[in-house]
Amino acid sequence: MIPLVVRPEPQNYSLCEALRRAGHQPVATPLLRFAPGAGLEQAPALLSELASGDYVIAVSVQAVNFADNALKTRGLPWPDVTYVAVGEATGRAFAAVGVTALVPDDPRSEGMIALPQLQDPAGRRAVILRGDGGRDMMAPTLTRRGARVDYCEVYRRCYRDDADGELVKQWRRLGVDSIIITSGGLLQHLFQLAANSAKDWLLSRLLIVPSIRVVEQAKTLGFTHIINAKGASDPALLSALDERKRNDRQ
Structure with missing residues (x-):
């Protein structure tokens, strides 16, 4: 297959290498890079104030x-x-x-707040390390449970533009038949990049996504061929694409 890989470097390179070894022909087009966030300078002082029993939560x-x-x-x-x-x-x-670190089975905010260790955080502090924007489920839930919560935006997302539509034209010329998406933000940006004339082409591609939340987002945008890889790791994404490849051969 010819999957489009839009995740940022260096993860883009490693995934494309794994795809090539498996016999695919990936098209690498990173659409996102990361830069220091507004809260990065304050992060060391904020973390240093924490005491035993407090929490540091990282969303990426x-x-x-x-x-x-x-x-x-x-x-x-x-x-x-x-x-x-x-x-x-x-x-x-x-x-x-x-x-x-504690790692939940469900790789979402829902999975983290379901951890037994976070059920009774009353009187403790929690610092949530994240990028600009993002979901706001963790802080309200932990606050209701009695914790004092601080968000710390240590990085920001910088999405690649395509004002003249050349990227989409290139993807079509190369015969992209599938797209590997690793976050809801990347999916939304990819959708916005496609010119109105390319929407039908984009929506007809096979879409590999990392979670049920992104599945629902993709359906709302109009995608109909979606596989949930149930994770954003290289093995999970590759396995999902290979499953489709095997099914096509049957």
């Missing part, structure tokens, strides 16, 4: 990496608290900086 790999760089710049360690990662990839990012 980028949240961990940007915060870690900020701490290292000031010669500060990660605090001795309870860590929560949204999914396996974010858990591995924590492990890479020497931190052990």
